[in-house]
Amino acid sequence: MQITRSTLTTVKGPRDWFTGDVWIDAVAAAPPPSRVSANLVHFTPGARTHWHRHPLSQTVFVTEGVGLCQRRGGPVEVIRPGDRVLFEADEEHWHGAAPDRLMVHLAINEGDADHDVVHWLSPVTDEEYAAAPATS
Template sequence: MHIVRSSIDTAKGPKDWFTGDVYIDAVAAAPAPSRVSANLVHFMPGARTHWHRHALSQSVFVTEGVGLCQRRGGPVEVIRPGDRVLFEANEEHWHGAAPTRLMVHLAINEADDDNAAVEWLSPVTDDEYNQA
């Protein structure tokens, strides 16, 4: 057993990854050979990721609020606490808060020597976001 005491400050989500106010708390980042990392991501109303993809897939688990997510070419879906979303390997997608509600989710990602955890793409436009 290894207990890591909380010593990492909450990080503001970078503007080249997110639109709006997003805050990230590291939850898990075990050393190799583990490939998994997890972050608790707090999206303020209207905030969202840019389009992105994960070579080894991504799972998100909504813990509070109301969110939105979309895979490229699919409909915008509403997600709520307890919902689990699996984004398949290399599936372009975005996720974030609803326009008038915050949303918090646990994001679980994998990476290895050959595959980065995420590849960031273009911002989600207001038109794309407002399709919901």
């Protein structure tokens, strides 16, 4: 067993990955041969990732608030606490908070020497984001 005391500070999500204010807390980064990392990601209302993809998939588990997610070519979906979303390997997608709600999720990713954890793409446009169904 290994206990790691929290010494990392919450970091602001970079503008080349996110639209709006996003804050990230590292949760897990196991040493090799493990390939898993996890982050608790806090989205302010209207904040969202850019389009991106994960070569080895991503699971998002919503812990608080109301969020939105979309895979390229699919409808925008509403996600709530307890919902788990699997984005398959190389599936282009985005996720973030609803326009009027905070959203927090645990993002679980894999990466190894042959696969980056994520490939960032273009921002989600306001028009794409506005296609979301009502969240109330």
